């Protein structure tokens with residue numbers, strides 16, 4: 194992991210409060226998008242100001258450790274990439290988990306890893322190299338399947354809202370309203386508020402304000418809010434890589450029906466290889 198191990202050890206000791214709101218995801222699965230939606234819902238749809246940074250308002254538990262989280266005002270907004278078993282738990286705490294199909298996740302993670310050269314030293318890395326590491330689970334924050342299956346097992350828990358990136362893409366309004374309801378903010382009757390949340394969480398609005406979501410990236414690298422497309426992996430994967438990831442999916446499902454989560458993606462993958 195790219196963060197200091199001291200912060201991780203401290204993070205694991207954090208005691209979740211009933212009023213906490215966690216957003217959890219494996220890297221590159223749409224975490225920032227959902228963080229922004231939560232932030233907008235709780236804050237009357239007022240977007241981050243030019244000088245504000247999401248990472249300060251909605252910090253990453255494993256990066257900052259427990260003391261920084263304890264210093265936040267309630268309700269604490271907390272981001273994590275930890276699998277369920279390692280995430281600080283309280284039965285009244287609310288957890289929103291975002292899953293994304295492993296194909297698009299791998300491509301997005303590749304660009305992310307290239308784009309932080311000081312952190313990862315992978316600026317000239319190839320997709321072939323990254324893909325091998327991804328399939329082996331040897332990337333930042335560990336194995337995609339360990340993370341997803343640990344949360345999937347809790348997808349029907351009362352205090353867990355399990356979403357997919359693709360479902361948010363398909364119907365942003367529906368996703369926003371279900372997140373609002375889950376957080377106890379049913380604002381479905383307030384059309385102007387809904388409109389404002391949708392506007393400020395749209396891809397175009399978020400990509401105009403890149404510096405609010407991430408530290409700067411070198412000019413020759415893709416932006417943090419990069420493409421936001423479902424199924425774009427097909428332009429990056431070779432048929433052999435597609436076959437390899439399909440095989441890995443069937444080996445690692447562990448009770449998590451990946452194909453039911455992403456039927457179109459799996460149909461596309463079978464055609465591609």
Ligand code: A3P
Nearest residue numbers: 221222223224225226301395396418419420421
């Ligand atoms: P791509 O690299 O495929 O474009 P995370 O926040 O977990 O790091 O996820 C980043 C991914 O979410 C990136 O995917 C990014 O473009 C996408 N994303 C962020 N905001 C989005 C939005 N408003 N609409 C669609 N996709 C978004």
